[in-house]
Amino acid sequence: MEEKVLKAIQDEYSDDFAWCYGCGRLNENGHHFRTGWQGDNTITIYKPLPEHTAIPGFVYGGLIASLIDCHGTGSASLALQQKNVEKEGGNSEPPRFVTASLKVDFIKPTPHGVPLKAIGVVEEVHPKKWKVYTEVFAEETLCAKGEVVTVIMPATFKQK
């Protein structure tokens, strides 16, 4: 049975912030990455499309970088939302993060044709700045590691 993220933070973003090519549910042409909790970790699952090749048989690095990037912002949003709920109780709007920096180590060629799983650990650096450590697996094989520093979306973005 195909593994699936049931409850994803991207489903809760307000419409204004749901247009990301990586993870926006309203972007018709995008990847629709969806990130949820899996125990204390975060998880995003995505099966690359036929055209997402580096060379035939392997996934191109840009897709893995995109996955780690959006998985990072989604994971930070999940974590801060959880913190806000714990502090204030009840429901909490998912905060929207943007990426300050992204680091990817490509460990093994990533085989094409199977779902990729990004598994994240979230760390609070300070209330507006979070770090997400991600491992990307193709089936059981660790193919890439990522580190995303992500910050709450600044006003320069929102004013557009």
Added chain:
Amino acid sequence: MEEKVLKAIQDEYSDDFAWCYGCGRLNENGHHFRTGWQGDNTITIYKPLPEHTAIPGFVYGGLIASLIDCHGTGSASLALQQKNVEKEGGNSEPPRFVTASLKVDFIKPTPHGVPLKAIGVVEEVHPKKWKVYTEVFAEETLCAKGEVVTVIMPATFKQK
């Protein structure tokens, strides 16, 4: 007049290595990034598609990461090809690189709707391992900086 890379290394890759979603000329659905020399720098120019948004008006980070990634492998190929030509004279097959690591610092929100220019400086770490420092501009504005460590494609890729 739209600026364009006239002579790109990706035009010279053998057909087997021209399927990358980022920079493969044979990948019908891909970005077709093309990387050439501009003086002592390397350059890749790409105008994001309408759907390549983070939020409306800004380019999503995954595309910038992909651009820096393929610009990095292309730049290293250009540099090693040039070195080989200087050493051996005549024509030289463009060596095919893969990315070992990718680092992106997002400096400013990247405006959507204008061509992006990745400008690279290439450094030889050792004969099979090169580093490419890249700055990504939207018009005159520096929006992101990247660092790619790239290595000659290992046999594990080619054996597929």
